[in-house]
Amino acid sequence: MKEILMQVRDLSFRYGKHSVIENVSFDLFKGDYLGVVGPNGSGKTTLLKLCLGLIKKDSGTIKLFDKDLENLKERTKLAYISQKSNSFNMGFPATVEEVIKGSLLSIGYNKKDANEMMGRALNEIGIENIRHKRIGDLSGGQQQKAFIAKAIASNPEVIFLDEPTVGIDQKSQDYFYETMGRLNKEGVTLFMVSHDISAVTTYSNRVICIGENTFHIHEKNEISDIETSLKKIYGKNMGFVTH
């Protein structure tokens, strides 16, 4: 039997009078690569932020590692790669090394461990050569690699990804999905929100299709069910390609 990492039950959230998430229930299992797709404004990012506790739910329960999200102490087991244009401060005058090491020191690691963990992460992502460069001076692809290195440096059990490939070229996107696939095989659980239906259906083992008043969760091999759900939420055949 699969180990449940996150249990979401009857989750609801409203923006003013508009219901964004309504009575949603699902589980995230250890080792999952869970993809969430849906049109703009369907509540994908809201769902992810609710699951991380970044915004407060109106009702329902979210348990992570068998504890209520509100009382969760083991937050260092989580990592978050957000849609960079919305969240990261790109003009930040810090080097890649400072960003990665700083995030480790901020969550309680000592300098010796932080140095070792950073070195491993830079090595794993292959960006040793840019460690002393300022993050704002890097290309989009290099920045993305730095953010992945920052996310994996603390050896998280779950990585939450919000539109992680927006604004980066195809080569960097391919590298990104390849790296995430490798991490997933190594046991890291992934929860990814994306507008890229083909990428989600290709790389994820389970897919959430979310739309207005619609929420379906499918196993990857339920292709015809995924197609039906997507047709329902987008209002047309999406013709996605799985690789």
Place this chain on the structure above:
Amino acid sequence: MLSYTFMQRALLGGMLVALIAPLMGTFVVVRRMSLIGDSLSHVALSGVVLAVLLGTEPVYGALGITLIGSWFIFFLREKYKEYEEISLAVIMSTGIALASVLMGFSRNIRGNFLSYLFGSVSAITTSDIYLMIVLSLVILLFIWKYYYKLFHMSFDEESARAMGIEVDLIGKIFIFLIAFTVVISMRIVGVLLISSMMIIPVAAAMQISKSFKETIIYGIIIAMVSVYGGITSSFYFDLPSGGSIVLISVFILMISIFFKTIKK
């Protein structure tokens, strides 16, 4: 120049400003909070006038009022979550309005008013210096203890929150410390120019630094050069210290932009 006690006080106070303002300013700039310094400095003015009316030390009045102003910023930000700058505009206007109304009740303040607006080296008292030292120590202690958490939340607040950093608490304490910085800087650079001491040396440092730590260190060095130059010129040419300090820091900023441009 240093044979005068008031100049010794001015230089000691100036060096504290040059240490604290860019240190706090680096985080203020990267967290895009520059307007908060401006808002609280205008609130400080009303505290000065109120203290004169009550017959107490102006810096204590400024400290009390800026802390209350900080609390009102939190309060209004909660009410206008989508439009946080509204809280700053309201606080800034309230500060100026309160100062102007209170001035109607006080004749004593008017003669010294320019020194509060633009700074004055001769007006710094020993009591001011003591308070500046205590507030500076509180800020240094906070930055030393929370440097990396502040760093993480400045770079990516959502990621920091997701990883369990107490973003709201640290953010609130940080705003109180901006109020402290305003009070520390008030007598040297003047209420109207306080935020420039938090911003301009950091802006110049960002042009030439290669890392976050270098930005802080260069910012402090640039501020120290500006403060020393400004206080010295203020003494010899009888100029307002605040304006002199800020003009020197702007000159350094222009040079740093020039060199960065030709380097490209």
